[in-house]
Structures are given as C-alpha cells and as structure tokens.
Amino acid sequence: MKFFLILFFTFISTVVFSNPALVVAQSEIALNLYLPSIQLRYEDNADQSRSLKNGYSINLATEIQKKYLVGVEYNIQSEKTGNASLSITHDFAELNLVAGYIMINWTLAENNSVHFFGLGYLGQNKNKIKTELLGNITTDVSMAELSYGVGILGQLKLNFILIEVDTRWMSSKSYVPESISVTDLRFGFQWPI
Amino acid sequence: MNFNFKNRHVEKKTDAVIRFVLVTILTSILSLGCSQKSNLNDVQGDVRVKIPVSAQTGNSAEYQLAVVTLKGLAQLKNVSGFFAQFFFSPGLNQNQMVGDSPQARFVKTNENIYIPIDSISQQMATLYYHIQSLAEFSQSIGAGEINQQPMKIGIETKVGNSEVLSKNNAFYDGKSDAMLFVPFSSSELPISVNSGIIAHEYFHSLFYKLILKDLDRQKAKSSTQKMMPLYNETYLRGINEGLADFWGWAYTNDDDFIHWSLSAYSKNRKLVLSEQSIGQFENSENIFLKVQTALLNSSTPSDYLSEYIYKIGTPNARFLKQLTVLMTEAGDSPLQAKIKVAKTVILFLKYLAIRAKEISSTEVLPAESLFEFIALPNSNIKLSQQQCEFVLSYIQKNELRSTDICEKQTDDSYQIKPFKKRVVQ
Numbered sequence: 001m002k003f004f005l006i007l008f009f010t011f012i013s014t015v016v017f018s019n020p021a022l023v024v025a026q027s028e029i030a031l032n033l034y035l036p037s038i039q040l041r042y043e044d045n046a047d048q049s050r051s052l053k054n055g056y057s058i059n060l061a062t063e064i065q066k067k068y069l070v071g072v073e074y075n076i077q078s079e080k081t082g083n084a085s086l087s088i089t090h091d092f093a094e095l096n097l098v099a100g101y102i103m104i105n106w107t108l109a110e111n112n113s114v115h116f117f118g119l120g121y122l123g124q125n126k127n128k129i130k131t132e133l134l135g136n137i138t139t140d141v142s143m144a145e146l147s148y149g150v151g152i153l154g155q156l157k158l159n160f161i162l163i164e165v166d167t168r169w170m171s172s173k174s175y176v177p178e179s180i181s182v183t184d185l186r187f188g189f190q191w192p193i
Numbered sequence: 194m195n196f197n198f199k200n201r202h203v204e205k206k207t208d209a210v211i212r213f214v215l216v217t218i219l220t221s222i223l224s225l226g227c228s229q230k231s232n233l234n235d236v237q238g239d240v241r242v243k244i245p246v247s248a249q250t251g252n253s254a255e256y257q258l259a260v261v262t263l264k265g266l267a268q269l270k271n272v273s274g275f276f277a278q279f280f281f282s283p284g285l286n287q288n289q290m291v292g293d294s295p296q297a298r299f300v301k302t303n304e305n306i307y308i309p310i311d312s313i314s315q316q317m318a319t320l321y322y323h324i325q326s327l328a329e330f331s332q333s334i335g336a337g338e339i340n341q342q343p344m345k346i347g348i349e350t351k352v353g354n355s356e357v358l359s360k361n362n363a364f365y366d367g368k369s370d371a372m373l374f375v376p377f378s379s380s381e382l383p384i385s386v387n388s389g390i391i392a393h394e395y396f397h398s399l400f401y402k403l404i405l406k407d408l409d410r411q412k413a414k415s416s417t418q419k420m421m422p423l424y425n426e427t428y429l430r431g432i433n434e435g436l437a438d439f440w441g442w443a444y445t446n447d448d449d450f451i452h453w454s455l456s457a458y459s460k461n462r463k464l465v466l467s468e469q470s471i472g473q474f475e476n477s478e479n480i481f482l483k484v485q486t487a488l489l490n491s492s493t494p495s496d497y498l499s500e501y502i503y504k505i506g507t508p509n510a511r512f513l514k515q516l517t518v519l520m521t522e523a524g525d526s527p528l529q530a531k532i533k534v535a536k537t538v539i540l541f542l543k544y545l546a547i548r549a550k551e552i553s554s555t556e557v558l559p560a561e562s563l564f565e566f567i568a569l570p571n572s573n574i575k576l577s578q579q580q581c582e583f584v585l586s587y588i589q590k591n592e593l594r595s596t597d598i599c600e601k602q603t604d605d606s607y608q609i610k611p612f613k614k615r616v617v618q
Binding site for chain 2: 086
C-alpha cells in the first residue's frame with residue numbers, strides 16, 4: 001500500500017514539476033533559503049518522561065505563483081544515555097518532501113506580508129545506534145521507515161527576509177510515540193528566480 | 194488576446210493539478226495516520242534483540258554485544274511477558290509492588306533484530322533475557338517450581354536515604370517477591386546488565402522461598418537482640434550471600450563477576466581459592482564473637498553485621514566453585530558439574546529450612562553445615578578420592594571429626610567416615 005502511494009506521488013509530482021510549461025507559465029518562482037534551524041519534537045525521553053526534544057533541521061523550498069510551496073527538509077537529532085562503561089548514542093535522521101498551499105495572505109506594507117500555508121510532509125527516516133561497551137563500539141542501522149504528516153506554516157516576510165514557524169503532526173512507526181508534534185523555528189531569505 | 198487566453202488556460206490547468214496533488218497527499222497522509230500502529234505494540238512472542246552479555250573467552254569472561262532471543266514476550270513495548278514484568282521507580286503498597294510499566298524504545302534492523310535505543314530499554318531487555326535463562330536453569334535442576342513467573346522487576350527504584358542501599362545496588366525483596374535495581378551512578382558496568390549479579394539476586398529469591406519465608410513468620414517469636422537468634426540470622430545471611438555468589442559464578446563462569454560493576458568488593462569476594470585457603474572458613478566461635486561485639490556496640494546489630502556476613506559466605510562460595518572445578522577435572526562436562534552441584538545446593542536449602550525451623554532459641558546452626566551436608570551420602574554428589582579429600586579438609590576443622598577419613602565405597606566413590614582403629618587381637 002505504502003509502496004503504491006509513494007509511486008503514485010512520485011509519478012504525479014514528476015508529471016507536474018517536470019513540465020516547464022505548467023510551472024513556469026507565471027514566471028513567479030522564488031527560492032527560499034534557510035539557515036539551519038532548531039526543531040522541537042514532543043517525544044518520549046530515555047528517562048520515561050515525554051517532553052520537547054531539541055533537534056536540528058536544514059530546509060530548502062520554492063514558492064510557486066505565491067500560492068504553492070514545495071520543499072525538502074533534513075532533520076537530525078541525537079541522544080546519548082548510559083555511562084563511561086556502557087553507553088548508547090541514538091542518531092535520528094529524516095528526509096521529508098514538503099508541499100503546501102497558501103491559505104491566508106495578509107499584506108502589511110509594500111514587500112512585507114504574513115502568510116499561512118497548509119503543509120503536507122512525506123519522507124523517510126533512519127536510526128543509527130552506536131553502543132559503546134567497555135571501549136568497544138558497535139553500530140547498528142535501523143531499517144528505513146516512512147514518515148508523513150500535516151501542519152501549518154506561519155511565514156513573516158520582510159522584503160527578502162523570512163521568519164517562519166511551522167508546526168505539524170507527524171507519524172512514523174519509528175517515532176515514540178508513533179504520532180508526535182513537531183515545531184520548527186527558522187530564518188531565511190527569499191530569492192526570486 | 195489569443196496568447197492571454199492560452200496563459201490563463203495553462204494557469205488554471207496548473208492550479209488544478211497542483212491542488213489535486215496536494216489534496217491527494219493530505220488525504221493519504223491522514224488515512225495512513227489513522228491506520229498506523231507502532232512497531233513495538235505489535236511485537237510479541239519470540240523476539241531477537243541485541244544486548245550486552247558475559248561471554249567466556251579462554252580463562253576469563255568478557256562482555257560483548259550479542260543477539261539473543263527473548264521468549265514469550267507479550268509486548269516488546271514494555272518488555273513484559275512470561276518471564277518478567279517491569280515497574281519503573283516503583284513503590285510498595287501492602288507488600289505489593291506498584292508503579293508504571295516503563296516504555297521501552299527499540300529500532301528494527303533489516304535482519305529483524307531489535308536494538309535498544311536507550312539505557313533503560315537495554316536494561317529491560319537484558320534483565321528479561323537473564324531471568325528467562327535463570328528460570329530455564331532452575332528448571333534443569335528441578336527447582337523450576339520455586340519461583341512464580343513472571344518475576345516482578347523494579348528499575349530505577351528509590352530506596353530510602355541510605356547511601357549503601359539507594360545507589361549502585363540491587364536486591365531481592367521477599368515480601369513483594371520482586372527484584373529491585375536502584376539507580377546506578379558509578380562509571381562501571383551497570384548492575385542491571387551484569388549477568389553474575391542478576392544471577393546472584395535470582396538465587397536470593399530461591400533462598401527466600403525455601404528458607405526465609407517461613408522463618409519470617411516465626412521471627413516475631415524470637416528476638417534478634419539475643420545471642421542465639423542473632424547468630425542464626427547472621428549465619429543464614431552469610432550463607433545466603435555465599436551461595437548467591439556461587440550461583441553468579443555458575444551462571445556466568447566468571448569468578449570475578451562482581452568487579453565489572455562493584456570493583457571495590459572484588460578482592461574479598463572473588464571466587465578463587467588459594468592453596469592456603471583450602472579448609473579455611475569462618476567457624477561458629479568466630480561468628481559468636483562477632484555477634485557478641487555487635488550486640489555490645491550497636492543498637493542495630495543486624496546492620497552492624499552487614500559487611501561481616503560476606504566473610505561467612507565467601508568461603509562457602511569458593512568451596513562450591515572449587516568442588517565444581519574438581520568434578521570437571523574428573524570428567525564431568527562443566528555444565529554437568531554445575532547442574533550436579535546446583536541440585537545439591539537446592540537439597541541443602543531444603544535441609545537447612547528444616548533445621549532452621551526445628552532449632553530452639555538456644556540452639557545454633559553450625560558454620561560447617563554446608564560442608565557436612567556435601568559429605569552426606571544423600572547429598573546427590575558421588576565424590577572421587579580427590580573431591581572427598583577436598584571436602585574432608587573442611588570437615589576436619591570440626592574437632593569432633595578431625596580424625597575422619599575418606600573411605601572407598603563399593604561403587605568406587607568415596608565417603609567421609611569416622612576413623613575406626615583396627616583392633617589387633
């Protein structure tokens with residue numbers, strides 16, 4: 001089922017975005033470049049609590065016709081537990097494709113505006129587990145798991161500067177719990193193409 | 194005009210396609226989200242995990258990561274199943290352990306092996322595996338019915354303010370029938386993954402059920418502020434610790450299993466018997482003197498004797514280990530020898546339980562009880578000459594038996610008998 005969904009999305013995306021006649025017709029494409037950002041994920045911790053955990057995110061997006069947003073994000077997070085004799089370092093990495101549609105557009109002044117996008121995410125994540133036992137290190141890599149989610153992006157645009165907060169509900173078999181809330185705060189620049 | 198129309202037409206078409214794609218993605222995501230179940234909630238039965246275990250390498254033991262199978266799991270999410278049930282930072286309510294079940298976190302590799310991603314999950318998987326193996330070992334020596342499954346295990350247990358009890362420790366609590374692990378703050382190997390210490394604690398559960406449980410009921414009748422009851426309590430505590438150390442060795446084959454986690458105790462409890470130490474043990478007179486000192490100098494004499502009990506126990510543990518080694522040298526496989534001696538230990542506990550219940554408040558349990566039991570014909574061990582002489586070196590410490598000898602039997606085994614002078618006519 002998942003395999004067919006991915007195939008289906010890939011096919012549709014390829015049809016839409018590989019045909020320049022469709023996308024470039026308006027010639028209103030902007031590239032959003034972001035600084036590496038902090039990502040907060042509400043997840044279970046090693047100490048049995050559930051709280052916001054810090055991770056990092058690298059993002060790149062394009063806005064098409066000031067209505068559509070298509071991008072990619074790479075999320076990483078690391079957690080270490082144990083002591084000098086026996087420790088576990090858990091490295092999480094996730095690559096998601098992001099697609100969104102503008103829902104609210106407020107113009108504050110010339111070139112300054114506030115936008116809200118509805119977003120969908122689809123990607124894959126993997127976990128690398130490094131276990132250090134009395135000085136010997138063993139590394140295991142998990143099988144890749146599908147990740148997906150929906151969310152809202154609030155974007156403040158001041159000329160070319162972007163300040164964004166994106167909050168979403170994400171799911172994956174490898175998350176603990178399997179559905180979590182994720183919030184990103186990021187700064188970036190918009191570059192018209 | 195025509196051009197604008199074409200542009201508008203393309204724009205509408207683009208809009209429609211992109212909207213369609215977005216709506217499809219969102220709908221699919223929502224439907225997937227509703228149907229998705231966690232990996233770990235569904236994982237049950239026999240599950241392969243990677244955990245640290247003690248492994249024999251030549252003459253020494255080492256810890257390494259190994260893939261093992263956890264059997265009879267009801268749910269990997271909380272590592273609960275037929276053999277163990279976990280409680281996180283539990284409390285006690287009317288002798289019953291209460292607390293939340295800790296949630297474990299694992300990831301699955303392409304080889305279908307589950308890897309714990311944090312220390313608590315690793316501890317849970319490791320403890321489950323060892324309790325399972327120890328229960329199987331108990332089964333193999335005919336002691337499988339003593340413990341009820343699943344074993345209740347408390348991790349990160351908070352125990353009072355005592356520095357000794359509240360950190361870097363583990364113990365079996367008979368009243369709640371639970372194995373409790375307190376927070377581990379040292380830089381050494383955590384106790385909850387130390388195979389030998391887990392086996393040591395497991396043995397305490399057998400000792401409690403075979404001996405202490407009934408004695409606890411009688412305890413109100415006797416006072417440990419008196420000489421004889423305190424002597425007997427001290428001897429039983431000592432023999433409990435000693436036999437538990439033997440169990441730790443028998444399970445791991447590591448004569449210094451303590452040092453991985455509690456290196457400060459290694460020197461006194463290492464199960465290596467030097468030539469000079471053969472036949473040496475803490476005799477009843479010494480125990481009496483120590484108990485007397487405790488009664489004179491402390492308002493809590495049992496606590497005063499907490500370190501001393503290992504001085505009673507360790508020679509017993511070293512004796513059993515050496516006897517097992519001698520049996521291996523005589524032709525038994527290491528496992529056969531361990532099973533024979535472990536079976537004898539269980540018989541000894543049953544014998545000791547009867548003796549402990551029978552004795553009055555003015556009688557004592559002799560410090561050489563274990564050695565004398567091994568020498569009995571019904572101890573389940575047929576001694577070779579070498580083994581017999583080894584046991585004899587302990588028996589002869591008793592003045593009344595200082596002239597005992599090893600006598601060959603019709604089946605070629607040896608038994609310790611009183612020396613009979615030949616009458617010359």
